Amino acid sequence: MPRVSRSLNPGYETQEMPRASMTRSTQWLHAWLLLLPAMALLALFTHYPAVATLWHSFFSTPKGARPAVFVGLDNYRQLTEDPVFWQALTNNLWFALGTIPASIAIALLMAVWVNGNVAGRGFLRLAYFTPTVLPMIAVANIWLFFYTPEYGLLEKALGGLGFQTHNWLGSKSTALACLMVVTVWKEAGFFMIFYLAALQSMSPHLADAAAIEGASRWHFFRRVTFPLLMPTTLFVLVNAVINAFRLVDHVVVMTRGGPDNATSLLLYYIYEIGFRFWDSAYAAALTMVLLAILGLAALAQFWFLDRKVHYQ
Amino acid sequence: MSVLLSTDMFTLIDEDAIVPFDPLLRTPEDQAWVKGFYPAFMENSQTGGNIWGIPFQRSTIVLYWNKEMFKEAGLDPNRAPATWKEMQEYAQKLTRRDASGKVTQWGVQIPSSGFPYWLFQALTTENGVPLMNAAGTETYYDKPEVIEALQYWVDLARKYKVHPEGVVDWGTTPKDFFERKMAMMWTTTGNLTNVKNNAKFDFGVAMLPANKRRGSPTGGGNFYLFKQSKPEQQAAAFKFVKWITAPQRAAQWGIDTGYVAVRPDAWETPAMKKYVAEFAPAAVARDQLQFAVAELSTHDNQRVTKALNDGLQAALTGTKTADQAMKDAQREAERLLRSYKK
Numbered sequence: 108m109p110r111v112s113r114s115l116n117p118g119y120e121t122q123e124m125p126r127a128s129m130t131r132s133t134q135w136l137h138a139w140l141l142l143l144p145a146m147a148l149l150a151l152f153t154h155y156p157a158v159a160t161l162w163h164s165f166f167s168t169p170k171g172a173r174p175a176v177f178v179g180l181d182n183y184r185q186l187t188e189d190p191v192f193w194q195a196l197t198n199n200l201w202f203a204l205g206t207i208p209a210s211i212a213i214a215l216l217m218a219v220w221v222n223g224n225v226a227g228r229g230f231l232r233l234a235y236f237t238p239t240v241l242p243m244i245a246v247a248n249i250w251l252f253f254y255t256p257e258y259g260l261l262e263k264a265l266g267g268l269g270f271q272t273h274n275w276l277g278s279k280s281t282a283l284a285c286l287m288v289v290t291v292w293k294e295a296g297f298f299m300i301f302y303l304a305a306l307q308s309m310s311p312h313l314a315d316a317a318a319i320e321g322a323s324r325w326h327f328f329r330r331v332t333f334p335l336l337m338p339t340t341l342f343v344l345v346n347a348v349i350n351a352f353r354l355v356d357h358v359v360v361m362t363r364g365g366p367d368n369a370t371s372l373l374l375y376y377i378y379e380i381g382f383r384f385w386d387s388a389y390a391a392a393l394t395m396v397l398l399a400i401l402g403l404a405a406l407a408q409f410w411f412l413d414r415k416v417h418y419q
Numbered sequence: 420m421s422v423l424l425s426t427d428m429f430t431l432i433d434e435d436a437i438v439p440f441d442p443l444l445r446t447p448e449d450q451a452w453v454k455g456f457y458p459a460f461m462e463n464s465q466t467g468g469n470i471w472g473i474p475f476q477r478s479t480i481v482l483y484w485n486k487e488m489f490k491e492a493g494l495d496p497n498r499a500p501a502t503w504k505e506m507q508e509y510a511q512k513l514t515r516r517d518a519s520g521k522v523t524q525w526g527v528q529i530p531s532s533g534f535p536y537w538l539f540q541a542l543t544t545e546n547g548v549p550l551m552n553a554a555g556t557e558t559y560y561d562k563p564e565v566i567e568a569l570q571y572w573v574d575l576a577r578k579y580k581v582h583p584e585g586v587v588d589w590g591t592t593p594k595d596f597f598e599r600k601m602a603m604m605w606t607t608t609g610n611l612t613n614v615k616n617n618a619k620f621d622f623g624v625a626m627l628p629a630n631k632r633r634g635s636p637t638g639g640g641n642f643y644l645f646k647q648s649k650p651e652q653q654a655a656a657f658k659f660v661k662w663i664t665a666p667q668r669a670a671q672w673g674i675d676t677g678y679v680a681v682r683p684d685a686w687e688t689p690a691m692k693k694y695v696a697e698f699a700p701a702a703v704a705r706d707q708l709q710f711a712v713a714e715l716s717t718h719d720n721q722r723v724t725k726a727l728n729d730g731l732q733a734a735l736t737g738t739k740t741a742d743q744a745m746k747d748a749q750r751e752a753e754r755l756l757r758s759y760k761k
Contacts, residue, residue: 171435191729255591256583257523257600271521277532277585279736363533366586367732384722385434 164391182392195376203351205287213295218302239297247360279369298343305339420656422640425463426716429555437643439469462713472641474681478607479635486621488602499625510581513602525601526581530589535731542568544634555717561749569741608704611677624700626707633710718759726751
């Protein structure tokens, strides 16, 4: 273990740890052994499947007695000509646009609100976090009845205000928006927890100083709180982007990708191709597209936002 | 061994996943036994001279109607519509709107989420046209009678306004019925026990209305034997299949769920006879079997069916005309089936 220079860490004691007998190679061995379980899991469940998927996407689907044959870029060509794929991709991008800013904004607002000295804030925090805890399949079934035309909860509320009945999940124009609402409802509580933790770790001196200076609450939020929350925002943003592509349980339960592929999301389409049609080669090609999108999103976020984030 | 959709027969054969039952039907009793199932159910169970599936939980679509609403509308509560024209006319009398013009009660509801092709096949059968050939290599989505059938469905919503617009959810349709949201619904006979337990009003069950003829597709699942099983396992599976489709058990299954007991001798058991005497609707789906046809089933079944599903949903939501939707669906199906037409 190298000695840390005294000037950097005044409190550090300079006595050596009782490992003077270890050689460098033993240290290396220990290091690799410690890394091995995590690395094995990562390789087995992430890297190997990714490489295998890439490999399989260049072959055709094996069917029964017929083995897979090399077809080069055929699956990708099929992808570009497939209107349902483009529909699913467009849907997913709209879905991301609709859920990411909304869930983050709501989470931030909720966190700021329940951070203060509000009466019953423990209960409020519980109420906000409950959607996250409930399994998506179960709540999606409940939301299905919320959206039911005529006697669903939403219809009753709108009917009371004099609106006409509407087939929310059965119309191409509103089905995707309805799913977005369910997603935001589910995610916002989860992100709120992270913001709440970050807010509570903020020094109270900052608020006091702002009060003394006479800064308005909005000014304080915009110039002090929000920039200090940037690490959390980055983390939450990465999560939100992943979720926008990952959460398809509600599609399975509520619309099955319909009406006419209006709510088909990329991962749902991959599931349909891979496990309903059993076209594993085409599903592999689609998976590579999804991986590419997520990879680019991750790169963009870490490169772009990292510049704006101040770490304490 | 497993219970899987009867329509996936071709796909399972192509995947080399199943073996036919014929090698196991050695004794004369077994051969007689296998002939004891309703022929309508065996249509999706046989191909190429082999028996690939044994019917287990099979159904047809039936029309449920709310007798109270019929009476309120001045219709004979004990008579269901027998033709397409009657159904449309009854539905017009049964649709109620409130003062602001909002519909409070629909005349008829045919679900179209998830697998609209199944309910659509009832309409096409009633219009006298098949949707595919027996070998599962061709589809006929763009035949004029098929487009006509789709137009009737679309018109119910858009022209006559007696049916909800857009895609109607399958799962919430029975509850809609209980909530008196509509007077007539088309759904599986498998929902019969559910409706019996939950409808707080007098209801009737009838065969679907005819146009050129009566008709319904069959539905549901068969037993299949998997290829990757040892001979002892296959023998045991066969024994189980024979046991569970025995008349008294098939009858019990039918009573408990509403699925059609798959053998005529099941309907002759005392338990079933008693049930039918007390609850006549139980026999409607069975009586409809004489008009039933094989469910839509082709090679690469799920995808070929999805082409039709998408087209139906496009027409029902008004995105495409019935004509365009079916022509597009047919083109897609032909593309998918090209490699199987040898």
